[in-house]
Amino acid sequence: MNATDRNSQNLVFPSLSGRVAIVTGAGQGIGRVFAKAFAKSGAIPVIAERNMKNAESVAQEIVADGRQAVAIETDVADPTSIQRMVAAVDARFGRIDVLVNNAGLFSTLEMRSFDQIPLEEWERVLRVNVTGPFLCACAVLPAMKRAKWGRIVNIASAAVPLGRPNYLHYIASKSALQGMTYSMARELGPDGIAVNSLLPGATFTEIERKTVTPQQKERIIGMQCIPRAETPEDLVGTVLFLSSDATGFLTGQSIVVDGGATHR
Numbered sequence: 264m265n266a267t268d269r270n271s272q273n274l275v276f277p278s279l280s281g282r283v284a285i286v287t288g289a290g291q292g293i294g295r296v297f298a299k300a301f302a303k304s305g306a307i308p309v310i311a312e313r314n315m316k317n318a319e320s321v322a323q324e325i326v327a328d329g330r331q332a333v334a335i336e337t338d339v340a341d342p343t344s345i346q347r348m349v350a351a352v353d354a355r356f357g358r359i360d361v362l363v364n365n366a367g368l369f370s371t372l373e374m375r376s377f378d379q380i381p382l383e384e385w386e387r388v389l390r391v392n393v394t395g396p397f398l399c400a401c402a403v404l405p406a407m408k409r410a411k412w413g414r415i416v417n418i419a420s421a422a423v424p425l426g427r428p429n430y431l432h433y434i435a436s437k438s439a440l441q442g443m444t445y446s447m448a449r450e451l452g453p454d455g456i457a458v459n460s461l462l463p464g465a466t467f468t469e470i471e472r473k474t475v476t477p478q479q480k481e482r483i484i485g486m487q488c489i490p491r492a493e494t495p496e497d498l499v500g501t502v503l504f505l506s507s508d509a510t511g512f513l514t515g516q517s518i519v520v521d522g523g524a525t526h527r
């Protein structure tokens with residue numbers, strides 16, 4: 264067992280047992296690891312994903328491990344699709360405790376100077392990365408307000424405070440998501456719903472991507488206090504913490520998990 268696995272297995276939080284946690288975009292990468300971590304901690308992850316083949320495969324992995332999971336085809340850019348998913352979850356479990364707004368247009372993006380970004384790509388990124396979390400949050404509110412308990416975790420990015428160049432639509436979208444976190448937290452505090460952002464650093468998953476070249480990867484690692492590549496498992500402790508009873512009085516915050524590359 265390596266140090267990362269050991270760390271994520273020894274985490275102790277107030278129990279998430281029986282909680283229903285919707286994780287959007289959990290068919291691969293960071294979301295996939297989140298779904299597995301929720302299941303391991305006793306929660307029931309809902310894999311709300313556009314790519315149904317991947318979603319089913321994550322759910323099967325979890326079920327094969329003796330735990331519960333549900334895969335529901337969802338396009339976070341489409342309000343009807345979100346409403347259908349949320350209605351199905353509420354009908355089946357009668358509760359929605361956690362929403363992790365993780366789905367995003369990210370690994371498929373090409374790096375380009377901002378004046379070369381086609382308008383339709385700009386609009387698509389904002390639609391999925393900003394409008395998607397807004398629509399998902401709207402859709403889960405009735406269930407969370409009914410329970411007077413809820414946790415919304417918005418997956419933004421530590422690339423925002425760095426102002427990483429050459430994907431301006433992405434940076435703009437994650438910056439908007441952070442702003443939304445602050446306002447949503449204020450509106451929802453009286454209902455017992457905490458809203459926070461998690462800002463991952465450059466996190467290396469099973470998916471190859473064009474946004475970080477090998478040279479950039481080395482440079483990023485060189486900036487970190489902990490000089491090794493970040494993995495999705497490094498984010499697990501924070502996402503579970505932000506989804507738990509431990510954060511009843513912690514809301515409207517941004518937590519950067521980037522191995523100490525930046526300081527806020």
Ligand SMILES: NC(=O)c1ccc[n+]([C@@H]2O[C@H](COP(=O)([O-])OP(=O)(O)OC[C@H]3O[C@@H](n4cnc5c(N)ncnc54)[C@H](O)[C@@H]3O)[C@@H](O)[C@H]2O)c1
Pocket residue numbers: 287288289290291292293294311312313314317337338339340364365366367368369370371391418419420421422462463464465466467468470
């Ligand atoms: N990996 C990193 O370095 C990093 C760093 C900071 C933030 N993030 C953020 O973390 C999240 C996950 O990152 P990742 O590396 O796993 O990304 P990824 O691109 O590998 O996975 C994104 C997932 O979202 C799904 N998705 C895309 N559009 C969707 C839609 N309209 N409806 C439903 N699902 C949709 C995809 O099918 C995919 O499963 C993203 O929001 C990303 O911006 C990632």
